[in-house]
Amino acid sequence: MATVKTLIYLVIYPGLLFLFLYSTFVEWYDRKLYARLQNRMGPTHTGRFGLLQPIADFIKLMAKEDIVPDRADRKMFSVLPAVGLAIVFTAMLLLPVWNYSLDQPSAISFNGDLIVVLYLLSLPTFIFFLAGWSSTNLFSTIGGARVLTMLFGYEVPLFLSVLSPAVLADSWRLAEIAAFYRQKPALALVNLLGFIVALICVQAKLERTPFDIPHAETEIVGGTFTEYSGKKLALFRLMMDAEMVVAAGLLATVFLGGFPGGVFLGLLNFIIKTLFVIFFLSLIRATTSRIRVDQVVSFAWKYLAPLAILQLLIVILVKGLIS
Amino acid sequence: MRFQIPIGPQHPALKEPISLRMTVEGEIIRDADIRLGYNHRGLEKLAEQKTWIQNIYLTERICGICSHSHTTCYVQGVEKLMELEPPKRGLYIRTLVAELERIHSHLLWLGVAGHEAGFDSFFMYTWRDREIVMDILEIICGNRVHYGINTIGGVRRDLDEQQVKHILDSLAILRQRSEYYQHLGTNEPSFVARLAGVGYLSREDAIALCAVGPTLRASGVPMDVRKDDPYAVYDEVPFEVCTADTCDVLGRTVVRIKELFQCYNIIEYLLKNLPSGPVAVRAPRRAKPNEVVSRYEAPRGENIHYIKSNGTDKPERLKVRAPTLGNYAATIKMLKNGFIADVPLIFAAIDPCICCAERAVSLVDARSGQEKIISMNSLKTLSLKVSAGKARKREAEWPL
Amino acid sequence: MKIGVFIPELLRHLFKKPATVDYPLQKLEVPRDFRGSPYLRPELCIVCRACERDCPAEAIEITATNEAEKRFRMVIHNDRCIHCAQCVDSCPTEAMLMDTRFEISDYDRHNLKMEWEYVRAVVKPKAEPKTS
Numbered sequence A: 001m002a003t004v005k006t007l008i009y010l011v012i013y014p015g016l017l018f019l020f021l022y023s024t025f026v027e028w029y030d031r032k033l034y035a036r037l038q039n040r041m042g043p044t045h046t047g048r049f050g051l052l053q054p055i056a057d058f059i060k061l062m063a064k065e066d067i068v069p070d071r072a073d074r075k076m077f078s079v080l081p082a083v084g085l086a087i088v089f090t091a092m093l094l095l096p097v098w099n100y101s102l103d104q105p106s107a108i109s110f111n112g113d114l115i116v117v118l119y120l121l122s123l124p125t126f127i128f129f130l131a132g133w134s135s136t137n138l139f140s141t142i143g144g145a146r147v148l149t150m151l152f153g154y155e156v157p158l159f160l161s162v163l164s165p166a167v168l169a170d171s172w173r174l175a176e177i178a179a180f181y182r183q184k185p186a187l188a189l190v191n192l193l194g195f196i197v198a199l200i201c202v203q204a205k206l207e208r209t210p211f212d213i214p215h216a217e218t219e220i221v222g223g224t225f226t227e228y229s230g231k232k233l234a235l236f237r238l239m240m241d242a243e244m245v246v247a248a249g250l251l252a253t254v255f256l257g258g259f260p261g262g263v264f265l266g267l268l269n270f271i272i273k274t275l276f277v278i279f280f281l282s283l284i285r286a287t288t289s290r291i292r293v294d295q296v297v298s299f300a301w302k303y304l305a306p307l308a309i310l311q312l313l314i315v316i317l318v319k320g321l322i323s
Numbered sequence B: 001m002r003f004q005i006p007i008g009p010q011h012p013a014l015k016e017p018i019s020l021r022m023t024v025e026g027e028i029i030r031d032a033d034i035r036l037g038y039n040h041r042g043l044e045k046l047a048e049q050k051t052w053i054q055n056i057y058l059t060e061r062i063c064g065i066c067s068h069s070h071t072t073c074y075v076q077g078v079e080k081l082m083e084l085e086p087p088k089r090g091l092y093i094r095t096l097v098a099e100l101e102r103i104h105s106h107l108l109w110l111g112v113a114g115h116e117a118g119f120d121s122f123f124m125y126t127w128r129d130r131e132i133v134m135d136i137l138e139i140i141c142g143n144r145v146h147y148g149i150n151t152i153g154g155v156r157r158d159l160d161e162q163q164v165k166h167i168l169d170s171l172a173i174l175r176q177r178s179e180y181y182q183h184l185g186t187n188e189p190s191f192v193a194r195l196a197g198v199g200y201l202s203r204e205d206a207i208a209l210c211a212v213g214p215t216l217r218a219s220g221v222p223m224d225v226r227k228d229d230p231y232a233v234y235d236e237v238p239f240e241v242c243t244a245d246t247c248d249v250l251g252r253t254v255v256r257i258k259e260l261f262q263c264y265n266i267i268e269y270l271l272k273n274l275p276s277g278p279v280a281v282r283a284p285r286r287a288k289p290n291e292v293v294s295r296y297e298a299p300r301g302e303n304i305h306y307i308k309s310n311g312t313d314k315p316e317r318l319k320v321r322a323p324t325l326g327n328y329a330a331t332i333k334m335l336k337n338g339f340i341a342d343v344p345l346i347f348a349a350i351d352p353c354i355c356c357a358e359r360a361v362s363l364v365d366a367r368s369g370q371e372k373i374i375s376m377n378s379l380k381t382l383s384l385k386v387s388a389g390k391a392r393k394r395e396a397e398w399p400l
Numbered sequence C: 001m002k003i004g005v006f007i008p009e010l011l012r013h014l015f016k017k018p019a020t021v022d023y024p025l026q027k028l029e030v031p032r033d034f035r036g037s038p039y040l041r042p043e044l045c046i047v048c049r050a051c052e053r054d055c056p057a058e059a060i061e062i063t064a065t066n067e068a069e070k071r072f073r074m075v076i077h078n079d080r081c082i083h084c085a086q087c088v089d090s091c092p093t094e095a096m097l098m099d100t101r102f103e104i105s106d107y108d109r110h111n112l113k114m115e116w117e118y119v120r121a122v123v124k125p126k127a128e129p130k131t132s
């Protein structure tokens, strides 16, 4: 029984199959929303309301010629997309989605899994950097350098803002944090500032406008992905979408009380809450223009980091008050 | 570490082929070099084989966005050569289309600036509203891009009451939308942060490097052919020359937005004071031997056509100096010591029209930096001399 | 400077009808005087060849098929035509007109050719040609 459960967990929900389908759905949602905000139609013709468009894009890319540049580090170049995808899918397994009971909220749940998820979410950034660097194209190299520069900006505020709810809940375990805020929903409001900071940081992590600097097409062509094509590019794009799901899921767990309600209600909860987070991500994308890489770093340290620290202070104060 | 990055001839930021070689140190540009010639179409030579009338449509195709500018500039020159006096109503309609074209060009530019800065929503909205002015042009002229309204001695189509009313109605919407974009463009923090202080070009440099159009006016020099050397009916129409003194991309944006409002005023004036009468006079087929220089303020700056006639029905020489060419020298100045991230913005800020500017083969000697114009024949001998006796290179390296 | 000045405008459009049109399925009307492709009304053509001479793209070709019977053949190479309507302006008898078709693309450029074979008409020029 346990084996079957684990298998279902790994392969169907929330593992491979679900994450793949849901990632494509999220891409569709993001594209459609972005288009509607801009008074356009967005994907329309593939499937109902264009729902199958991301899958069609994926299949199309899979079928395209796959080119590895002569000068690139062949092994590294080819293996990176798969590794990146694996990392993101692993991070997904840590989210407490299948909520049977608090003792066994997901296949893997342990004290400190919050840190592991954050760590696993940092790794894709390095994958992007390595992808840019190993393709040896000038544009990719610049893109890779920009990825790292940006990382210095948003990583610390992200950690700080995600840790403060954990401090308030007095646990490093995602399931426990979520359960804590479910019991005392009013306390979730304390983290509002942190939620905003985390949203902006996640936007930066996902490299979406205003932080789409590493692959700013008008400046450095495809940036890190300039040399990628075919299957590898398809995997990278899937990875970005999956990363968006995982990041949104993480924020929903930490700030919005997780996904209670067993198999079906929990699934519904997951979808509603992640879509809620992604709505804001799309809105930010539509509202802003791309900033420069030096502006990212100064913005992150001038505003985001102090705000995150302020959030931490608030949390500590509130914690003193309630205990 | 210094290295060179090529922007173009194929690059997503460039809609037309041109090559910018940027020597960069990290993210900062230390040197820039512009290479032209990827889009030379031999239009001037072709013009010598076509009649005066056929050339109207040829000059129209020099540029897609300022197509009316080129024909007007050409037609004005030819009218001077033929000593024609186009009727007032014709001139009013010609000016009307010119101003409509300026609106569509500036709205297009605003959108492109938004896109280059990664502000795609702004791009979508400005281009959506640009459709209004495109529709007006389509109704007046019968086509969205190549209006074909000019003919030698006037214009080809007349306006009726209904059209005038339609234009005035649409203008009200456009004016309201432009006010909104002005508000938006100057208030969205991430957008302003990208534009302000970028691509600095001081007043002195702008004059010394012969910048033209909004690039020049944004450096605080109030120069506009429409005021300085009025053609068509600009001496009757009240309008102001818009300037800004921030000397950066933000200033160029402001100048263009201000000009939009001037355009609306001009169009309103033109439509309210439209004289009656014919729209064109008959033109002869031949022009007496003479030469003429015609100037025109295109949306991007001063456009100059030099036309020489020899008594036949074809011009002996047509020389086009498109505004973009005048701005290249200033662009290099603006690019230096900027960020790579700002290249598309700075370059887009001159509103480059590369096709327009491609005229002659100009070679830059990499060592001495000297430019020389070479004729096709000597180019051929040169190439033969260089390649003679050399084995064909295999696996040639990308010359960075 | 304000944060998020664009948001109200964006949200306002979220549930509005998109400004774009589902093109091949849904088409916009072109205006009345749209410059589509030129066509000939052979019963009016006096074969003055003004259109042939003024066409900037050299898209009009008039040949005599039978001198004695005054039969002529006109070919409009629509693949070369730049839709400028100069031929319409040049024609003294309004034999040349423009339609409003714009979706004329084809896989074979020869399909775009239009041909008329006709006897020269005897009509008086109605309007003075705008350019002689």
Ligand code: SF4
Residues within 6 Å of the ligand: C038, C054, C055, C056, C057, C058, C059, C060, C076, C080, C081, C082, C083, C084, C085, C086, C087, C088
């Ligand atoms: S529309 Fe213009 S290009 Fe076409 S046939 Fe007539 S004159 Fe020639």
Ligand code: SF4
Residues within 6 Å of the ligand: C040, C044, C045, C046, C047, C048, C049, C050, C051, C052, C090, C091, C092, C093, C094, C095, C096
């Ligand atoms: S200009 Fe008119 S009348 Fe003359 S040949 Fe052409 S179609 Fe016929």
